[in-house]
Amino acid sequence: MSAVRVATRASLLARTQSGIVADALRARLDREVVLVEVSTRGDVDQTTPLASFGGVGVFVSAVRDAVLRGDADVAVHSLKDLPTAPAEGLRLAAVPPREDARDVLVARDGGTVATLPAGASVGTGSPRRAAQLRALRPDLHVVPVRGNVDTRVRKVVDGELDAVVLAHAGLARLDRLDxxxxxxxxxxxxxxxGQGALAVECRDVEDDAALLDALRDLDDDATRVAVTAERSLLAALEAGCSAPVGxxxxxxxxxxxxxxxxxGAVVSDDGRVQxxxxxxxxxxxxxxxxxxxAADLLAAGAPGLVNGTRP
Known part of the structure; x- marks a missing residue:
């Protein structure tokens, strides 16, 4: 039978994550499974802040298009990157067991958030992380950064930054938890x-029954329930609040x-109110x-937590 083609971003982390899915499909199907690398807008432009792209779908659209065009059979994404609205022509076929969803600090001299010196520079490309950092330590200097895991960690090693905040899951998959x-x-x-979880999509009309069975076998019920609740919260908040959401x-x-x-939490950009x-x-x-x-958060004043304003 023909090989199963897995569309993936070209970054090391994306290829590693897609490789996990490819290995699982290979074991279940006893067929060749190959990665199809796709360049996304978010990968090509490493200088523009992600929020300037609109914030959602930056790393997803081109990978999805490869499946819709027939250049690939399935797509693998970090689930947190998926827009909450359904994608026409595609189905979320599998949500494999989740990695650790927490964030981590990578700091000079073994530092923690509590022990970083006053005014320390901490890098992150995430408004959510930036707002919560400011809530924990208003004195920190939060610096916007882009780039892959190695690029961000190197900024700490080279002394450009005192620390960076990254996802535990990405470091675990790259064997970089040290x-x-x-x-x-x-x-x-x-x-x-959705952080720490992977999303595997295929065409909504897919006639490869063996592939569909293998994808169903990859799905983890507890992970799908958890991320469904989280994404439902986000979808409801997106209609009435643009502040960072965790x-x-x-x-x-x-x-x-x-x-x-x-x-769930909604935090003002300056971290002063959540x-x-x-x-x-x-x-x-x-x-x-x-x-x-989401209704509870909105009723409690979440719509006012935008650009540092108060509820």
Missing amino acids: AVTEVLETDQMLPAP AHATVSGAPGEAVVHLT VRKSVTGPAGDAEQVGRSL
Whole structure:
């Protein structure tokens, strides 16, 4: 049978993540599985802040187009990069088991957020991380940075920055956890909705039954429930709030009785004010759990947390 073609961004992390999925498909299908590298706008332009691109879909559209054109059979993304709106012609076929969703600090001299010197420079390209850093340490100098993991870590090693904030999952997949000086617990910094999870998409009309079966086998129920709740929260907030959003969900309980516990926060850009709340509900109703928490956050003043204004 023909090889399964997996569309991926060309960065080392993206290829590593796509390779994980490719290996899993290869084991299940006993067929050749090859990576198809795609350049995205976010990869080509390494200087423009991501927010200037509109914030969503920067690393996704070109990879999706490869599948829609028939140049690839499946696409692999970091799930946090996916827009919350459905993609016409594609389905989210698998959400494999999630890596650690937390953020981490990579700092000089083994530093932590608490021990960084006053005025220390901390790099991040994420408004969410920047706002929560300012909430934890208003004296820090938060510096916008772009580039791959090695580029960002090198800025610390070379002394250009005192620290950077990165995703635990990316460093784990690249076997670079030795660089971490502090794991940021979710009560310090809530991750992005979907962080640590992968998304595997295929065409909505796909006639390769064996491939569809293999993709279904890759799907992890608990991970899909958790990220569904987080992304539902984000989708509901996008209609009424443009401030940085963090969210994290966990699933517990026996099948049929499982519940999802979701925490979300909206933070002012300057970090001075944040609205943070939690909710628990049936795992089978994860979308409604996310919408319910979004309504609570909006009612508590989240729409006012834009550009440092108050609720």
